[in-house]
Amino acid sequence: xxxxRVLRHFLRDPSAVTGAAILLLFVMGAILAxxxxxxxxxxxxxxxxxxxxKPPIWMEGGERPFLLGTDEQGRDILSxxxxxxxxxxxxxxxxxxxxGTFGMVMGLLAGFYGGFIDAIVMRLADVFxxxxxxxxAILVLGLLKQKGVLxxxxxxxxxxxxxxxxxxRGTVLAIKEEDYIDAARALGAPTHxxxxxxxxxxxxxxxxxxxxxxxxxxxxxxxxxxxxGVGLPVTEPSLGMMISIGRKYVYAGKWWLIxxxxxxxxxxxxxxNLVADWLREEIxxxxxxxxxxx
Amino acid sequence: MGAYIVRRLGQGLLVLLxxxxxxxxxxxxxxxxxxxxxxxxxxxxxxxxxxxxxxxDKPFYIQYIIFLKNAIxxxxxxxxxxxxxxxxxxxxxxxxxxxxxxxxxxxxxxxxVGLGVLVSVSPNSLFSRxxxxxxxxxxxxxxxxxxxxxxxxxxxELRWLPPFGRGEVIRIFGGWRSGLLTWDGFKHLILPAFTLxxxxxxxxxxxxxxxxxxxxxxxxxxxxxxxxxxxRSVLFKHALRNALIPVVTMIGLQFGELxxxxxxxxxxxxxxxxxxxxxxAIFESDQPVIVSYITFVSLVILSLNLLVDLLxxxxxPKIRYx
Numbered sequence: 364x365x366x367x368r369v370l371r372h373f374l375r376d377p378s379a380v381t382g383a384a385i386l387l388l389f390v391m392g393a394i395l396a397x398x399x400x401x402x403x404x405x406x407x408x409x410x411x412x413x414x415x416x417k418p419p420i421w422m423e424g425g426e427r428p429f430l431l432g433t434d435e436q437g438r439d440i441l442s443x444x445x446x447x448x449x450x451x452x453x454x455x456x457x458x459x460x461x462x463g464t465f466g467m468v469m470g471l472l473a474g475f476y477g478g479f480i481d482a483i484v485m486r487l488a489d490v491f492x493x494x495x496x497x498x499x500a501i502l503v504l505g506l507l508k509q510k511g512v513l514x515x516x517x518x519x520x521x522x523x524x525x526x527x528x529x530x531x532r533g534t535v536l537a538i539k540e541e542d543y544i545d546a547a548r549a550l551g552a553p554t555h556x557x558x559x560x561x562x563x564x565x566x567x568x569x570x571x572x573x574x575x576x577x578x579x580x581x582x583x584x585x586x587x588x589x590x591x592g593v594g595l596p597v598t599e600p601s602l603g604m605m606i607s608i609g610r611k612y613v614y615a616g617k618w619w620l621i622x623x624x625x626x627x628x629x630x631x632x633x634x635x636n637l638v639a640d641w642l643r644e645e646i647x648x649x650x651x652x653x654x655x656x657x
Numbered sequence: 658m659g660a661y662i663v664r665r666l667g668q669g670l671l672v673l674l675x676x677x678x679x680x681x682x683x684x685x686x687x688x689x690x691x692x693x694x695x696x697x698x699x700x701x702x703x704x705x706x707x708x709x710x711x712x713x714d715k716p717f718y719i720q721y722i723i724f725l726k727n728a729i730x731x732x733x734x735x736x737x738x739x740x741x742x743x744x745x746x747x748x749x750x751x752x753x754x755x756x757x758x759x760x761x762x763x764x765x766x767x768x769x770v771g772l773g774v775l776v777s778v779s780p781n782s783l784f785s786r787x788x789x790x791x792x793x794x795x796x797x798x799x800x801x802x803x804x805x806x807x808x809x810x811x812x813x814e815l816r817w818l819p820p821f822g823r824g825e826v827i828r829i830f831g832g833w834r835s836g837l838l839t840w841d842g843f844k845h846l847i848l849p850a851f852t853l854x855x856x857x858x859x860x861x862x863x864x865x866x867x868x869x870x871x872x873x874x875x876x877x878x879x880x881x882x883x884x885x886x887x888x889r890s891v892l893f894k895h896a897l898r899n900a901l902i903p904v905v906t907m908i909g910l911q912f913g914e915l916x917x918x919x920x921x922x923x924x925x926x927x928x929x930x931x932x933x934x935x936x937x938a939i940f941e942s943d944q945p946v947i948v949s950y951i952t953f954v955s956l957v958i959l960s961l962n963l964l965v966d967l968l969x970x971x972x973x974p975k976i977r978y979x
Contacts, residue, residue: 490672492910493909493913493959494913494955495913495916497913497914498913501917505936505939583798586799587799587801587921590799590801590921591920591921591924591936592940593939603799606805613805613809613820616813618809621805621809625805629797629798633797636797637793640793
């Protein structure tokens with residue numbers, strides 16, 4: 364891999380750098396939330412009803428330390444956003460890890476061995492794909508009546524692995540036709556060596572694009588599910604739930620309850636999509652080269 | 658072709674069976690609807706009576722077989738909440754959801770493909786850059802947030818459009834109550850339809866642009882320009898036709914998403930459709946309504962996917978289904 368070249372391309376692309384900067388900002392904010400947040404919004408002892416529904420600090424009635432105002436229970440909006448980002452990013456990492464690993468195994472098996480395994484995996488993939496991760500997650504979580512970060516990760520991964528399996532299967536099928544695989548096989552390389560030394564390393568780049576796009580999709584999905592009331596329990600901070608609370612005050616003009624968490628949510632996903640777009644363009648020529656034969 | 662359709666229908670039937678079975682397995686671990694019906698202070702005897710009445714006292718597999726037998730006859734049991742036939746409850750809400758989804762799809766395809774072509778012609782113009790920035794936000798903003806922001810701006814601040822409900826509807830034929838034919842009903846449809854279309858519109862726009870940019874570099878397009886064909890003919894007849902295949906695939910794959918996001922949109926706008934009904938059925942553990950919804954939606958998704966596969970044949974004559 365030409366690390367230096369990739370880095371140079373990255374630094375020359377202003378939108379990729381912007382995306383990465385936004386992402387870094389939110390990841391840092393999420394990790395450091397307990398240190399930098401003015402308040403722990405889920406520690407009930409720090410909440411005072413007298414502080415409820417305060418506007419942002421620059422508006423009349425705004426108060427320190429509530430920079431972006433407070434919600435109906437007197438929770439500081441900025442702190443809740445920071446803690447909510449923690450949850451969003453945890454769920455997204457969890458899904459990419461669980462669905463990514465499972466999808467990779469299935470895609471590898473289907474692409475490398477073909478036949479019966481391939482038929483089963485691809486039929487399953489077709490069905491899950493057409494039913495959409497969102498629809499399945501709403502139904503599964505709605506029926507399970509159980510809530511929590513882990514349940515959410517598993518419910519989303521239940522159908523989300525298909526993205527990874529499909530992509531990896533396609534790449535593996537293309538790589539299998541390459542001459543260097545035949546050469547390795549002719550030299551008597553064992554199957555596991557073929558898979559781990561020759562197939563997987565070359566199949567990773569397209570998977571990175573899928574993972575990046577998926578990361579953004581899952582963040583939106585978690586927010587949506589929590590907004591609908593089937594995602595996280597009320598005891599977990601979530602951007603989607605903040606907006607769902609804010610919705611009750613739309614007519615009362617308490618816009619900060621929706622606009623700030625909404626802005627944070629959209630900004631994270633825009634950041635990810637900017638990086639994903641760059642990644643796709645960076646990797647694409649290489650795929651074309653691989654297909655045309657180097 | 659005929660054999661292909663039969664095989665696809667067979668697969669579809671298997672999927673439906675699997676879907677209905679999965680529903681039933683999960684129901685086994687769900688809250689007891691007898692409690693919800695008989696009330697919190699019901700005696701064990703009253704509970705038992707309710708269970709018998711609903712057939713909940715029978716073993717799991719018998720309940721499933723009874724369900725399948727009834728399902729073939731179109732009978733999905735009575736809603737626990739409204740005490741009406743569950744499928745009827747779902748189908749009553751169909752016009753609302755159909756009109757919403759149809760308008761959203763129309764907006765997404767027209768503007769997604771149209772703007773995608775425009776942007777591909779002059780990718781570096783200010784107009785194209787603005788559109789692409791908009792599409793980036795379009796794929797990054799969750800549907801529910803779009804809906805709420807639109808309500809805040811156009812209903813609460815500007816007071817141009819109504820924030821919720823379906824407005825005035827009129828009966829057109831049979832039981833189909835349409836909101837499209839009254840000015841009030843149309844006004845109520847604008848915000849929800851736009852909300853539901855945003856994400857799909859942005860996805861289709863980006864896909865069309867990528868496809869067009871690739872095709873526009875091909876030799877035969879240069880030939881078409883060199884022949885002096887008018888731009889409309891080159892772009893839409895020669896280029897778009899070839900760039901459209903991934904777009905049609907995506908439209909086919911997005912039906913499931915469209916239905917999923919119609920649940921979200923209907924919740925935000927309190928739109929009296931199937932998605933809204935599903936969500937309340939989930940919170941009330943209204944098992945027959947949930948199962949009817951899943952069955953109906955699976956049927957719709959499977960047939961639409963089949964339709965899209967057949968559409969390929971018309972777009973690309975090279976594809977033949979053996």
